[in-house]
Amino acid sequence: MRDVALAAEVSTATVSRVLNEDAARGLGAVAKVSGATRERVLAAALRLDYKLNHVARSLKTRSTRTIAILAPELANDFFMALAEGIEQELGKAGYMLLLSSSSNSADEEKRRLGVLSQRLVDGIIVVPASRRGEHIQAIADGGTPVVLVDRLVEGAALDCVLADNEGGAYAATRALLADGFSRIAFLGGNPALSTAQERLAGFERALADAGLTGRDVRPGGMGIADGYRLMDELMAEAEPPEALFAVNLLVHLGMERRLLEEGRAALGRFAMASFDETPYSPFMTACRYSVAQPAADMGAAAARLLLERITLAGASAPAAVPRCLRLDTRLIRH
Amino acid sequence: MRDVALAAEVSTATVSRVLNEDAARGLGAVAKVSGATRERVLAAALRLDYKLNHVARSLKTRSTRTIAILAPELANDFFMALAEGIEQELGKAGYMLLLSSSSNSADEEKRRLGVLSQRLVDGIIVVPASRRGEHIQAIADGGTPVVLVDRLVEGAALDCVLADNEGGAYAATRALLADGFSRIAFLGGNPALSTAQERLAGFERALADAGLTGRDVRPGGMGIADGYRLMDELMAEAEPPEALFAVNLLVHLGMERRLLEEGRAALGRFAMASFDETPYSPFMTACRYSVAQPAADMGAAAARLLLERITLAGASAPAAVPRCLRLDTRLIRH
DNA sequence: ACGGGCCGTGTAATCGATTACAAGCGCGTG
DNA sequence: CACGCGCTTGTAATCGATTACACGGCCCGT
Numbered sequence: 001m002r003d004v005a006l007a008a009e010v011s012t013a014t015v016s017r018v019l020n021e022d023a024a025r026g027l028g029a030v031a032k033v034s035g036a037t038r039e040r041v042l043a044a045a046l047r048l049d050y051k052l053n054h055v056a057r058s059l060k061t062r063s064t065r066t067i068a069i070l071a072p073e074l075a076n077d078f079f080m081a082l083a084e085g086i087e088q089e090l091g092k093a094g095y096m097l098l099l100s101s102s103s104n105s106a107d108e109e110k111r112r113l114g115v116l117s118q119r120l121v122d123g124i125i126v127v128p129a130s131r132r133g134e135h136i137q138a139i140a141d142g143g144t145p146v147v148l149v150d151r152l153v154e155g156a157a158l159d160c161v162l163a164d165n166e167g168g169a170y171a172a173t174r175a176l177l178a179d180g181f182s183r184i185a186f187l188g189g190n191p192a193l194s195t196a197q198e199r200l201a202g203f204e205r206a207l208a209d210a211g212l213t214g215r216d217v218r219p220g221g222m223g224i225a226d227g228y229r230l231m232d233e234l235m236a237e238a239e240p241p242e243a244l245f246a247v248n249l250l251v252h253l254g255m256e257r258r259l260l261e262e263g264r265a266a267l268g269r270f271a272m273a274s275f276d277e278t279p280y281s282p283f284m285t286a287c288r289y290s291v292a293q294p295a296a297d298m299g300a301a302a303a304r305l306l307l308e309r310i311t312l313a314g315a316s317a318p319a320a321v322p323r324c325l326r327l328d329t330r331l332i333r334h
Numbered sequence: 335m336r337d338v339a340l341a342a343e344v345s346t347a348t349v350s351r352v353l354n355e356d357a358a359r360g361l362g363a364v365a366k367v368s369g370a371t372r373e374r375v376l377a378a379a380l381r382l383d384y385k386l387n388h389v390a391r392s393l394k395t396r397s398t399r400t401i402a403i404l405a406p407e408l409a410n411d412f413f414m415a416l417a418e419g420i421e422q423e424l425g426k427a428g429y430m431l432l433l434s435s436s437s438n439s440a441d442e443e444k445r446r447l448g449v450l451s452q453r454l455v456d457g458i459i460v461v462p463a464s465r466r467g468e469h470i471q472a473i474a475d476g477g478t479p480v481v482l483v484d485r486l487v488e489g490a491a492l493d494c495v496l497a498d499n500e501g502g503a504y505a506a507t508r509a510l511l512a513d514g515f516s517r518i519a520f521l522g523g524n525p526a527l528s529t530a531q532e533r534l535a536g537f538e539r540a541l542a543d544a545g546l547t548g549r550d551v552r553p554g555g556m557g558i559a560d561g562y563r564l565m566d567e568l569m570a571e572a573e574p575p576e577a578l579f580a581v582n583l584l585v586h587l588g589m590e591r592r593l594l595e596e597g598r599a600a601l602g603r604f605a606m607a608s609f610d611e612t613p614y615s616p617f618m619t620a621c622r623y624s625v626a627q628p629a630a631d632m633g634a635a636a637a638r639l640l641l642e643r644i645t646l647a648g649a650s651a652p653a654a655v656p657r658c659l660r661l662d663t664r665l666i667r668h
Numbered sequence: 669a670c671g672g673g674c675c676g677t678g679t680a681a682t683c684g685a686t687t688a689c690a691a692g693c694g695c696g697t698g
Numbered sequence: 699c700a701c702g703c704g705c706t707t708g709t710a711a712t713c714g715a716t717t718a719c720a721c722g723g724c725c726c727g728t
Contacts, residue, residue, distance in 0.1 A: 001684065011708045016686060034706060054452045055392045056684035059713050064389065066432075074418040075630075077411070084408040087435055096453070098400075099433045101421055118388045119430070224613065253613055260616060279558065279587055280614035282594060296409075335714065345678045350716060368676060390714035393683050672726090679720080684713105691708080697701090 001050070008037075008044035015041050019052060058120065063314070067306060068098040068116045070109060071127040077249070077278045078295050079127065082149060085299025086125060093307055095122070102129045110135040117144055123306040125299075128153045130192045145309040149302045152194035159309065161302040161325045165195050165275070168291040168329030169202030172273045173245060175289050175331060177210050181243035181271055185216035187230050188251035196222065196247050199275060203245055216241055227254020235262075242271060249276035249290075256284055275329075282334050290332040301325055335384070342371075342378035349375050353386060392454065397648070401640060402432035402450045404443060405461040411583070411612045412629050413461065416483060419633025420459060427641055429456070436463045444469040451478055457640040459633075462487045464526045479643040483636045486528035493643060495636040495659045499529050499609070502625035502663030503536030506607045507579060509623050509665060511544050515577035515605055519550035521564050522585035530556065530581050533609060537579055550575055561588020569596075576605060583610035583624075590618055609663075616668045624666040635659055 005012045017033050018041040033041075044050075058064040069086060071079045087097050098121060102109035109129045113136065116124055123145040126136055133153025140146040140158055148160035176184055186203045189196035200217065207215055218233075220226050227246060231254065234240050246252035252274035259266045273289035281290050305323065312320055339346045351367050352375040367375075378384075392398045403420060405413045421431050432455060436443035443463045447470065450458060457479040460470055467487025474480040474492055482494035510518055520537045523530035534551065541549055552567075554560050561580060565588065568574050580586035586608035593600045607623035615624050639657065646654055 012685080013687075013709080014707060017707090020686080032706070037706080051448075051452050053393075053454065053684050055389060055398065055454050056713090057686075058389045059387075059393050059684080059715085060686045062713075074421060075411075075414050077409075080409050080414045083433065084435070087408060087433060091435075096449075097433045099417065099421060099431045101418070101425075114385075115430070118385050120387065120389050256617065257613075278614065280612065280617065283590065283614065283617045346715080347679080347717075348677060351677090354716080366676070371676080387714050390683090391716075393685085393714080394716045396683075670728095673724100674726105675722105675724085677721085679718105681718085682716085686712085688711085689709085691706105693706085694704095696703090698699105 001052075003048055004041065004044045004050045007048060008041045010037060010041060015045070018042065019045075062120065063122050064120050065094060066096045066098055066119075066121050067123040067125065067303075067310075068100055068119075068121045069125045069127075070100045070102055070112055070116070072102050072104040072109075072129045074099070074101050078150075078276055078293065081295030082127070082299040082302075085296035085301075086303045087299075088296075089300040089303035090307075095307070104129050106130040106132055106135075113139050117142065123147070123310050125149055125302050125306060127151060131194065133158075143313070145306055145313055147302045147306045147309070149298060150195065157322045159305045159322050159324070161298050161305065161327065163195075163293040163298065164326050164328050165198035166202035166205070168275065168293070168331070169199040169245070170206045171202075171329070171331045172275075172289045172291050173203045173206035174209075175333070176243045176245065176271060176273055177206065179243075179271065179287075182210075182212060183216070183241040184243040184245060185218060185234075185241040186245050186247070187218050187220075187234075187255065188222055188226055188247035189217075189219040190222050191219070193222070195275075199247055222248055222250060224250050224254040224257065227251035227256075228258045229254070231255040231258035240270075244270050244272045246272065246274035249274055249278065249281075252276075252284070277332055281332070285334075288334045290334065292330040292332050294327050294330070298327055301327065335386075337382055338375065338378045338384045341382060342375045344371060344375060349379070352376065353379075396454065397456050398454050399428060400430045400432055400453075400455050401457040401459065401637075401644075402434055402453075402455045403459045403461075404434045404436055404446055404450070406436050406438040406443075406463045408433065408435050412484075412610055412627065415629030416461070416633040416636075419630035419635075420637045421633075422630075423634040423637035424641075429641070438463050440464040440466055440469075447473050451476065457481070457644050459483055459636050459640060461485060465528065467492075477647070479640055479647055481636045481640045481643070483632055484529065491656045493639045493656050493658070495632050495639065495661065497529075497627040497632065498660045498662050499532035500536035500539070502609065502627070502665070503533040503579070504540045505536075505663070505665045506609075506623045506625050507537045507540035508543075509667070510577045510579065510605060510607055511540065513577075513605065516544075516546060517550070517575040518577040518579060519552060519568075519575040520579050520581070521552050521554075521568075521589065522556055522560055522581035523551075523553040524556050525553070527556070529609075533581055556582055556584060558584050558588040558591065561585035561590075562592045563588070565589040565592035574604075578604050578606045580606065580608035583608055583612065583615075586610075586618070611666055615666070619668075622668050624668065626664040626666050628661050628664070632661055635661065 001012050001015055005015045018038050090097055100112050102112055106129050117139055125147050127149050128151045131154050133156040137156045146158055148158050186200055204215055218230055220230055267285050271287050272285050275291045277290035277292040335346050335349050339349045352372050424431055434446050436446055440463050451473055459481050461483050462485045465488050467490040471490045480492055482492050520534055552564055554564055601619050605621050606619050609625045611624035611626040
């Protein structure tokens with residue numbers, strides 16, 4: 001910057017003003033630098049191919065224009081779509097995205113949050129690894145804006161963006177019922193995750209509304225291997241349920257994997273439905289429902305919420321009351 | 335840091351030494367701080383809940399311990415697995431991952447690279463959006479280590495990690511031939527991408543090796559919509575090919591989508607194969623091959639290459655000669 | 669007993685921006 | 699004519715670390 005100042009025969013202060021004014025052009029801020037000087041500085045900067053040092057700026061302004069996303073894993077269609085939604089929205093506002101994975105562990109999540117706060121990120125979007133949220137709340141209390149996505153934590157007063165898990169599960173279960181199935185089982189789940197609990201609740205409400213009393217619920221994880229195992233157990237039963245509702249696509253996938261081992265014909269054996277949907281879903285079984293979550297929208301919404309809170313914090317406005325968005329799911333019949 | 339220094343009754347220099355020594359523990363570096371002082375500083379830091387300001391450190395050391403990945407898009411199984419591989423490997427080394435999307439545009443790619451270099455990232459992993467690579471080479475020449483992944487660019491002397499596209503396509507085509515199909519078409523592709531060209535080359539070599547002369551090649555994009563359109567055209571033909579090799583999974587998916595519209599029975603109409611593979615692949619058709627790319631391994635390899643180059647650059651060693659890794663693909667029969 | 673080396677620690681410059689404060693200048697007004 | 703106001707620009711402090719250099723003390727050899 002000194003070189004540019006020298007070349008333009010002004011002070012570094014003036015160079016800085018030109019550059020910042022330039023960034024904030026359109027804002028009602030008072031024009032501080034005269035036209036002629038501005039031209040000279042701009043020309044010099046161009047000539048010297050000057051690149052502003054963002055780290056130095058961050059040190060002074062205490063803002064890195066970077067936000068982080070902390071998710072339990074990365075290679076997962078849902079989280080990816082989420083990340084894409086976030087990235088799009090942040091890009092518009094000139095922010096960058098720092099990616100971090102908690103590897104499905106609350107401890108690792110805590111560690112990563114610590115590292116992130118050292119880096120002075122302007123905000124963090126967290127997909128909690130568990131229901132425990134003290135460490136997340138602590139970060140928020142420390143002044144770093146935080147938004148939760150997809151999953152809820154206990155006893156935290158934080159902004160969040162969630163899918164209507166209960167409603168989605170309710171709709172899918174009703175659809176199965178309307179198709180004439182009454183012996184429906186709910187497969188998979190993890191009591192530590194709000195999503196699993198909410199989906200189960202929707203499932204049970206649909207059964208209750210239909211006047212059914214007994215419920216067939218088989219928790220046991222949220223992954224492909226879990227679905228595989230659950231289906232394996234199911235197939236050993238004398239009188240298995242007719243229809244199956246899987247807590248998510250991974251469990252569903254594991255289930256169908258197991259079925260496929262019996263031959264392609266076996267795929268038609270159960271009427272299946274599950275949460276989540278990908279472009280591959282139409283190929284997975286003959287008759288089925290998917291509950292599609294608006295992942296990209298959820299990401300975008302979370303990003304907007306976070307950006308709002310960041311500007312609020314910047315203006316040192318009174319901490320706004322936490323907001324919680326529920327986005328609708330969409331029932332897809334294949 | 336000053337507070338910690340005050341509390342421990344030492345200078346900030348000593349505090350800094352304690353902290354850095356701690357980080358570099360195990361290194362053969364000379365121990366600079368005596369045991370007693372170290373304990374006092376550590377205790378004070380703990381008591382005050384002191385968090386080092388990473389931005390300030392970066393400004394001084396000119397290293398952010400952050401590397402960036404710039405990919406054409408994010409919501410894509412391959413890039414995701416790539417990102418996960420990279421994140422894992424970087425995490426071990428204490429680096430963070432900055433995520434950036436070039437939206438499949440070379441111009442956007444150039445813009446993003448500019449932004450990234452302002453941020454003083456320690457290195458960049460690029461999945462080039464096109465064959466043009468001047469802007470990427472320029473970044474590397476500017477001193478920021480760069481590694482290319484998945485796709486090659488023209489006339490750049492850069493480290494890169496690629497899949498054996500030619501070999502993978504060759505193997506899949508041979509498998510189709512061995513199954514008795516001789517009228518095989520190659521579908522999809524983009525002359526601007528090295529992957530597409532290499533896969534086509536492998537396809538053609540397999541045909542040549544089998545003594546077949548006429549080749550049925552139908553380029554026309556790399557996306558789902560392109561596959562859909564290609565299949566649409568195919569189905570209008572009087573004598574369509576018996577077997578189809580799609581340049582990637584997206585094209586393949588589009589093709590099957592179109593088939594599915596004709597009813598589930600239509601899915602068996604062609605023998606299909608394609609590059610890429612996901613957990614969903616087994617469900618896509620009755621008879622088919624997938625060429626699986628080791629995406630996570632490619633990411634990890636790229637990360638290692640980059641880290642190596644970063645430490646080299648740090649030691650201001652002579653610029654190493656560019657290395658190019660080709661990772662084997664795996665042919666999967668479903 | 670004295671000089672040299674080593675070890676532990678402190679002083680202060682530095683990284684590259686932002687910005688509070690001050691200063692110079694031109695111009696309108698009482 | 700002098701005063702003051704507003705506009706543009708410069709001076710220098712600051713953000714929070716790292717690190718070159720200096721310095722004092724201690725041990726040791728001759």
